[in-house]
Structure formats: C-alpha cells, structure tokens
Amino acid sequence: MITLIILILFSAFFSSSETGMVAINRYRLRHLSRQGHSGAGRVEKLLRRTDRLLSVILIGNNFVNNFAATVAAILAIRWLGDSGAAVAPVAITLIMLVFAEITPKTYAAMKPERVAFPASLLLQPLQWLLAPLVWLVNGISGLFLRLFGVRTDGAEEDHLSPEELRTVVNEAGGLIPEKHQKMLLNILDLESVTVEDIMIPRNEMIGIDLDDDMNDILNTLRTSQHTRLPVYRGDPNDMLGVLHLRKLSRLLLKEEINKAELMQYTVEPYFVPEGTSLNRQLIQFQNAKRRIGIVVDEYGDVMGLVTLEDILEEIVGEFTSDQAATTNPDILPQEDGSFVVDGSANLRDINRALHWDIPIVGPRTLNGLILEHLQSIPDANISLRVEDYLIEILQVKDNMVKAARVRKKTVDS
Template sequence: MADLPETLLIGLLILLLLASAFFSASETGMVALNRYRLRHLSRQGHRGARRVEALLTRTDRLLGMILVGNNFVNNYAVTLTALLAISWFGNTGAALAPFVFTLILLICAEVTPKTFAARRPDAIAYPASLILKPLMVPLAPVVWAVTGISNGLLRLVGVRELHGSDDLSPEELRTVVNEAGALIPPRHQKMLLNILDLEKVTVEDIMIPRSEIVGIDIDDDIGDILNLLRSSQHTRLPIYRSDPNNVIGILHLRKVSRLLMRPQVNKAELMQHSVEPYFVPEGTPLHKQLINFQNARRRLGVVVDEYGDVLGLITLEDILEEIVGEFTTDLAASHQGIVPQEDGSFVIDGTTHLREINRTLHWELPTDGPKTLNGLILEHLEHIPASSTSFRLGDYLIEVMQVKDNRVRTARVRQRQPTT
C-alpha cells in the first residue's frame, strides 16, 4: 500500500471519511426517528418508512452492522493517515497523525453528521436504508457474531429483553399530548387529556346523587305522576315503588308522549313502556362504564353499592361531558349550583360535585376523598356545622350559609389571593 500514489491514498482517505460520516449519521438518524410517524407512514405505503421499519425490528443487528462498518472504515482511515504522515513528515508525522486525524474525524465524520441527523432524522434515515438494507447480507456473519456476543454479555448483567417496546404508559402519553404544542388544537388537546383521565374517575364522582334523583313513585296518584311527566326536564326517569332503593324500571318520555295526550292513562300502560333498570356497581371507572353503556346499548344506569342500595344515577351524557366539556356555555344554565357574587366569591350548593367546581372555576379542591362540597366540609370539620361557621381549607375560605337535614345546603367559597 505504501507504493500506491499519494493522490490515490488521499482520495481513498476522503471516501473513507465520507463513509464514516454516512454510518454516523445513519446511526443517529435511525435512533432519532419518531416511531409513531414512522409507523403511520409505513401504513400509508411509504417505501422508505417500510424499509426503515423492517430494519428497526432488530435494532441490535442494525446497530451492530452500522458499528461494524463504521469501525472498519475508521480503522482503515487511520492506517492510511499514518502512511501519508510517514511519507510526508517521517517518524514525527507518524506520532502527530493520530491527534490530527482524530480532530478531523470528530468534526467531519462524527459531530457534524450526527448533529444534522438528530435535527433531520427523516432526511437521513429513509435514503440511508437504501444502502444499509443491502449491506445486511454481506455483513451478516460478522454482525451475527458481534450481536451474539453482545447479547450474551447483556444477559450476564441481567438484561434479558433485547427488543425495545414503543408502548407508552398513560402518564407518558399525557406528556406526549401536553408537549404536542401547535400540532394539536388546544380544545382537542384538552379532550385527549380528559379521555386519559377517565380511568382515574369513577361513576360516584359524576353521578346524580340519590337525594337529587327525579323519579316516578308508582304508588303515587296517577294524576301526580302525569303532572310530573308533563313538567319533567329529563328524557328518562326511574320508576320505583315507595322507595328509590326499589327501582323497577326506566321510562323514556318519548315513548309515552302519545299517552300523555289521552284523557285516561293507567299505571299498567306506563309500566309497559318502561325497560328493565340497568345497574352499575360503585367504583366502576368511567372508561369502563363508557364501554359498558355501548355494549348494553343503554344511556342511563342506576349506581348501587355493595349492599344493593341506590347511590345515584349515571348517564352517558355525564361521561361525554367529562371528555368534551359542558354542552352549553351558559354558566347559569349549566352550573345552577354555582352562583358568582359581586365580591368575587361563589355561593355553591352543598351537593355540587367537587370535580364540577374545579372544572368550572379552575380550582384545585381535593377530590381524593369526599365527592361533594358538603362531604368535604363535614370531613374537614368532623361534625355538622352551624350556619355562619367559617374556616380555611388550603387556599380556600369557606363560610357555611345554610344547614338543613344534617347536611350543608349552601356555602360561600372564595379562593385566597396569593400574597406578594
């Protein structure tokens, strides 16, 4: 090799540096690719994406091949550099050549191509796959030996899983959505985050509590029942006998609208138009209940505890509102239990859910215990308070306004302003 012309050696050295830059950029580009965009493009029929996805099915072999090629060209380039240095400067050049070549290699074949590949992985990975895929065949024996020994060493230190997983946990997916920025409109971003939150929320968090259930007591006078049906703001009403714990059916008002036009209606006809009640166990996460509603083709469920006692009602609309928000922007219409005051405080009904308060007012009242404002006040005070009782709960000032039937009916709540 020493007899080769210097111009040929220099040209070969430049080609080796270009090859080293190619392998370095390919390694970074392959690793830096967005796996989800790659998978999407592959399913759309993008040829480059399909080649890259096939190469990444065995990342250990791909990296093994790239490193084998990179180390080979780097070592060969070092040899040529030493020959040229000896030819030009003698033994002194041979001593200085490694330092000079290392600097050139770092700049031209490592830092620059890897930085470019990290910033534009798509521009590197897809074209590089045209060369890397054919190289897998001649380098297969060497790559097989290298990856086999490497995997064996990994097993010795306890690393058994050799194939990475792109699966994301809910919290990781939440981070992806939060960092999507302008790629996802804010409203859609909020909806995606709300979907992820469904598994943290149970039916008790958003149900209509038993004390607020509007239903039909089939033992009442038929006239009172008809008046209730004609004035009801709800489309579905539970039918019970004497006690809400004894729910015997669900009546859809659309099915009985024609009956209400008749002068005579009996209870048997109402029962004929009702359906069997659909019961939901307490503690059911909302994401599961959403699927259960879909499978059962129901829109309303009766939430019961472990003893079979009725706790409240859960509707499909309640779950959908957890995802998309309220279906109306009128605060007075959608949150009748939250009334703003001129001094900046809010008079809130005690039965209002804490999640509804937090979502409406952008507060952070604790929701890991009681579900309603009344429950939160009773838990904090550990007794049933008298009217005008005031206390501080974290960053919130709460004044009990009305107490009736052993529960807080209304309270005035104000968020404390941060001190400067």
C-alpha cells in the same frame, strides 16, 4: 489524501446513520410505512432488530475510523518525517471529531428522517453482506450481557402507557387543536373516573313514585325536562323501571290515565355497580342498548343514576345550548371575586364551571371535602384552607354544610 477524505465521508455516514436511526420517531415511522413510504418501510424493517443494525453500523464505523487513522499516520510521516507520528493522532482526532462525529450526528438528530431513509439503501445490503460477522460479534456481546443477567433474545415492543400518551397529547402543541386535545385527555381520564363520581345523587333524582297521587304524577310527567324517569314505589330502593316520556305522548292526551297504563310503558331498570369506571360503563351502555343506569352500592341500595349523556359530557363538555341550563345554580358569583357554593355541589362540576383544580380524590361534594378536612361537623363562620382554596362556612343544617364561600388563593392574598 483523496482516500482519507473518502474515509472521513464514510465515517460521517455511519455516525449520522446511527443517530438518525435511533432518533427517528417510531410512531411517525410506523404511520409512513403503513402509507406505503418505501424509505420508512426499509427503516422499520431494519429497526426490528436494533442489535443487528447497530452492529453493522459500528463494524463499519470502527473499520473506517481505524483505516483513516492508519492512512493519516502514513501521510503525516511522508510529509513531516518522524515528527509526523506525533502530529497524526492529534490531527486525525480533531478532524474526525468535527467532520465525522459532531457535525453529522447533530444534523441527524435534527433531521432523522432525511438521514435514516437514504441511509437504509446502503445499510440494508450491508446487513446482508456482513451477516456472518454480525452474528459472531452479537454472539460474543450477548454472552457477556447474559453474565450480567441481561437477556437479548426478546426485544421490547414500543407501547405507550396512558400517562406517556397523555404527555404526547400535551406536547402536540399546534398539531392538535386545543378542543380536540382536551377531548383526548378526557378520554384518557375515563379509566380513573367512576360512575359514582358523575352520577345524579339519590336525593336529587327526579322520578315517579307510584304511591303519589295520580295528579301529582301527571304534573311531574308534563313538566319534566328529562326524557327518561325512574319509576319506583315509595322508596327508590324499590325500583320498578324506567319510563320513556316520548312513548307517553299520545297517552298524555287522554283525559284519564291510570298507573297500570304507565307501567306498560316502563322498561326494566338497568343497574350499575358504584365503582364501575366510565370507559367500561360507556361500552356496557352500548352493548345493552341503554342510556340510563341506576347506580347501586355493594348492598344493592340505590345511590343515584347515571346517563349516557353524563359520560359523553365528560369527554366533549356540555351538550346543551340553553344558557340557563348551562349556568350552575349551585354556584353564585360574588362581587369580591368569591363564590357562594351549595354544600351538595359536586367537586367535579365546580372545577369544570370555574376552571379550578380542587382535589377530587375521596370526597365528591363540597360538604364531604369540608367534613374530611375538619374531621367533625363544623359550625358556621369557620374557615379552612384546602390547598390553594379558601373556604368559609356560611350555613350548617341537618349535620351538613349547606353553603360556603369559596375563593381561589392568589399570590397577593
């Protein structure tokens, strides 16, 4: 009887070890191993060859289970006579199922580290002792697997795809503060967002046109809220450089300034292709030691400009603490809960300001979104629905939607 109890305990050990080793978090295991945790180090080493580990566990488990069944049959015949041969299989199956399978495996699935770390103390020497048998069993198993086109000579490494990492961050819950969680997700989004998505469009660029009167240029320099301004002659396509206003502080105190002096403080323009992803552009800004880039299309025409601050704000949100600066002038809230939005407003800015989820694949402005869905230039007082958003066109001018009323559709509306 004592022998049978010991065999059941060994069976429970092998069953729980199998589940604990498989269920353990590989990334937490790797972290603990690098921190010097001895148990984690042993388990990580065992899991490098999962086929060998499972072979040791299954060899031990099958040997113990078969031995236990034999002992149970002998005990049953001794106690019950010939009828014990019929009772033994049923009794040992129920006992093994409850005490050697379900209970230990359930516990191991819930507490894999508590099972795997101490179990590795016994599994490690067993793997060395049973090496010849493991090699034979794995060889036969591998032969059959190759017949079905499955190769076992190389194990896949654990790598997370961006989408899988996004799922891990989303499911982290309270382990990661909500603000940090959002920043991590924004970093993952940098790969799918291009400079064209966040750039300041050409028609909204504030710059210095050297063909303007000098008084107008000085007025722009003194009233500009930006520290860097593009400098061009006549047309932004004739881009001459970028002017850093801080370097002009002493020059602006002079009574007379000429355009030649301004050009002395102008650095060469840094051009950026329109399809460059934000994560790549962030690295390029760092390598080039630049903070502003002129976005150009495939023909070399200027489309707008992008700054380092624009990219960083995609990760951490708005930097400015000025309430007036953080209020989007293109979005005007209405008493009925709707919003009057400028047609040139960027869809990403609208989503960020209103916590909406307007589709941003394709068109980048509200006007572009409306034109894409209508496939024509609309008249005013036309309404349309884009997913969960109701859009009423209020003003059309110069072949584009100038203003529209937008509201998010609710369950009742």
